[in-house]
Amino acid sequence: MEDWLNFLQNYCNAVQQCWVDGRWERLQPLGAVPDAGARQRELWMREQEQYLDRGAEITAVQGDVVPLYWLESNGRVQVEFAWHVRQLYRLHGTDLVKETRRQQRMAVIRQGTGWKLDWIEPSPDGEMNTAVLNDSDAWLEMNETEEGMPLPSLVHGSKGYRADQAVAYAEQYWNSANPAFPHFTDDCTNFISQCLYAGGIPMLFSREKGRGWWMRPGKSASWSYSWAVAHSLYLLLKSGGPPMRAVQKRSPEQLVPGDVICYDFDGDGRFQHTTIVVAKDANHMPLVNAHTTNSRMRYWNYRDSTAYTPNIRYAFFHIQGM
Incomplete structure (x- = not known):
């Protein structure tokens, strides 16, 4: 049999x-x-x-x-x-x-x-909803500031954005999780934030989850909405403010490796997915890496996604850095 x-x-x-x-x-x-x-x-x-x-x-x-x-x-x-x-x-x-x-x-x-x-x-492509925390030994060591605000032991300076480093990180971890960070069931935006951080974008800390752009790993890990939720990161990028100083572009052809694409699958104004450009094809169109459905060199428009609808809207952002 x-x-x-x-x-x-x-x-x-x-x-x-x-x-x-x-x-x-x-x-x-x-x-x-x-x-x-x-x-x-x-x-x-x-x-x-x-x-x-x-x-x-x-x-x-x-x-x-x-x-x-x-x-x-x-x-x-x-x-x-x-x-x-x-x-x-x-x-x-x-x-x-x-x-x-x-x-x-x-x-x-x-x-x-x-x-x-x-x-x-099929499995879905979507935004973060559940955190799966790994063993405590896998986290970065934490330091306390005088105000009691924990910071990662790895600190980035504000010397611009190294897109090549962001792409290298996206290539290294496209199909795995960096144990230094929490991993989520829907991990797309958390992954993109890690890529931007690896490219030198400094964390912008706040005591409020609705402000700044930050991740505090550890046994009691916490993070800003903009770090892990697709629509919140979209709003931060659209603002053009720190720490990314993003510039919205009109078409995907204008993007370069290290830039970010946000996806509103239903066209209802709420963005649900985020990817990072890692290369351009022979037609000068972006190829992207992403998590949730872990993807490498995927064509940017996501017509092959389970979440795709004819009403899909995109937002294209060039990352400048501070």
């Missing part, structure tokens, strides 16, 4: 092949019913169309599937798994790689001597 783990791997392999050749009909025999996984399949097809719209061709896809936890009961298995996908593609003669770590849930049922897909759900 086919093991459900083999089915999971084979299903993901089939999806990876579909990205290359566009033969999405190969997934239909793997479903328990004809429309099993239809919503997820539409999202994957939209991702492939995004490449075509850019004039790019996917040449190969590699993936590693790791089951995280699962429940087996009466010929049915529900599993949550991590899927590290590397999409190799060519754009105007240049070879590029996009990487994502996708966390998904799947249910499979036993039929005959094998397994079939019942349903599959």
Whole structure:
């Protein structure tokens, strides 16, 4: 009898092949019913169309599937798994790689001597809502000021913004968490703040979470809303004030590596996601790194996101520093 783990791997392999050749009909025999996984399949097809719209061709896809936890009961298995996908593609003669770590849930049922897909759900892209604090040994040591305000032992000076250092940090930690900082379930803005800090943007401290831009790691970690909440960081960037001195740009082509993009997926005025530009493609369009759905060299417009809607709005910010 086919093991459900083999089915999971084979299903993901089939999806990876579909990205290359566009033969999405190969997934239909793997479903328990004809429309099993239809919503997820539409999202994957939209991702492939995004490449075509850019004039790019996917040449190969590699993936590693790791089951995280699962429940087996009466010929049915529900599993949550991590899927590290590397999409190799060519754009105007240049070879590029996009990487994502996708966390998904799947249910499979036993039929005959094998397994079939019942349903599959994507993980969301979104803003911070829950903090997951690591072991206390993982935090930066804390110092107390005379006023009793804790500060990180690492202090940055206000000597401008080193975009190259911000990009280097984004590349180093795009698929992992720096143990010196808290890690959140929805980690996108926390990650971008860390990148900006690594680029030399100094923390702007306050005793109020609604003011400044700061993170105090430790056993009783605390942070400003602007450090970890997408809309709050957007408002700080839009203000043009310290510590980023951001300048809003009209189009993505005007951005350079180290700049920031904010996303309002629903177009309702509240921004829910944040990314950092790490490169430009052959069309001079940004490629970004991000957390939540951990992504490297992802195309900036997020049409391949589960949160994408036709009403999406973007805000483009060039970071100057103090």
